[in-house]
Amino acid sequence: MLSVVPTPVTVRAPSKVNLHLAVGDLREDGYHELRTVFQALSLSDEVSVVPADALSVQVRGADAALVPADSTNLAWRAAELVAARAGREPAVAIMIDKGIPVAGGMAGGSADAAATLVALDALWHLGLGRDELDELAAELGSDVPFCLHGGIAIGTGRGEHLVPVLSRHTFHWVLALAKDGLSTPVVFRELDRLRAEGNPRRVDGTDELLHALAGGDPHVLAPLLGNDLQAAALSLNPALRRTLRAGVEAGALAGIVSGSGPTCAFLCADEDAAVTVSAELAGAGVCRTVRVASGPVHGARVVGASTP
Ligand code: C5P
Numbered sequence: 001m002l003s004v005v006p007t008p009v010t011v012r013a014p015s016k017v018n019l020h021l022a023v024g025d026l027r028e029d030g031y032h033e034l035r036t037v038f039q040a041l042s043l044s045d046e047v048s049v050v051p052a053d054a055l056s057v058q059v060r061g062a063d064a065a066l067v068p069a070d071s072t073n074l075a076w077r078a079a080e081l082v083a084a085r086a087g088r089e090p091a092v093a094i095m096i097d098k099g100i101p102v103a104g105g106m107a108g109g110s111a112d113a114a115a116t117l118v119a120l121d122a123l124w125h126l127g128l129g130r131d132e133l134d135e136l137a138a139e140l141g142s143d144v145p146f147c148l149h150g151g152i153a154i155g156t157g158r159g160e161h162l163v164p165v166l167s168r169h170t171f172h173w174v175l176a177l178a179k180d181g182l183s184t185p186v187v188f189r190e191l192d193r194l195r196a197e198g199n200p201r202r203v204d205g206t207d208e209l210l211h212a213l214a215g216g217d218p219h220v221l222a223p224l225l226g227n228d229l230q231a232a233a234l235s236l237n238p239a240l241r242r243t244l245r246a247g248v249e250a251g252a253l254a255g256i257v258s259g260s261g262p263t264c265a266f267l268c269a270d271e272d273a274a275v276t277v278s279a280e281l282a283g284a285g286v287c288r289t290v291r292v293a294s295g296p297v298h299g300a301r302v303v304g305a306s307t308p
Helices: 074-086 110-121 130-140 146-150 184-197 207-216 218-224 229-238 240-247 269-282
Strands: 009-026 032-051 056-060 093-095 154-156 161-165 171-177 256-259 264-268 289-295 301-303
Touching: 009 110, 009 146, 009 184, 009 207, 009 256, 032 110, 032 146, 032 207, 074 093, 074 110, 074 130, 093 110, 093 240, 110 130, 110 229, 110 301, 130 146, 146 161, 146 184, 154 240, 171 218, 171 240, 171 269, 184 229, 218 264, 218 289, 229 240, 229 256, 240 256, 240 264, 240 269, 264 269, 269 289
Parallel strands: 056 093
Antiparallel strands: 009 032, 009 301, 032 093, 032 154, 032 289, 154 161, 171 264, 171 289, 256 264
């Protein structure tokens, strides 16, 4: 008898940088009210799903050893959630190819969850609509809906309520990956502590930033980037100050901590400048490794699938 090897469905999902991240007060549910502007970046993960006897997760890539391959992995939880919605067993093998730094403030885990939702929707021919996918995504984590959508968006609430921002321009970034990760809840708690002790500076509104995005000039955008979590990330990892300085000295227009960090994101004038900055930063000894990326890019999308 011929055995047919099932063809996996593969989905690519982007990372993100918060161009603007205003953190409001701590809510009763333990989350902070946010207003943020996300941009999806070309640094991405690929997630493949294939039918199997039981649910499993495998992780490949440079940081694979740092990613749990059990039910604490957000992709695993995404598979359980879609299966429950579809009224079937989550009998799939999930393979994650990591390109996004782990615990880096770039939504790596959220990208994998978003990719798994899209992949299983395709594998099981569920035809889940945008609203249903959004609802499942928000249940999995604050950044998962944005990883589904990609592009540029304003996020409010926990970050899960999105309004798209149209932009016809591509921006070029250099990302400095740190040696150790930072835990998102720990960084939020550190900000609460800093605010209880003093009055760390808060980012301004988003009007000018949205204007700059529409205009497409990175020189105008650069001074408008801001992140309330940066003070907390720097407090927990003071060495990041040196990284931020080194990126600007290397020719970047501006540097910010990405989300809860510790990845530092440097906006550059153009693609050539990004390559130059990345080479210089790589030699400066201020980070583990350096990546060049651009954005906005699209959200989680099937890149390879079985033909019926
Ligand atoms: O939603 P997600 O699971 O990604 O959030 C991880 C943690 O980050 C939360 O448990 C919370 O401590 C913190 N967080 C927050 N406010 C937000 C988003 C996340 O305090 N808006």
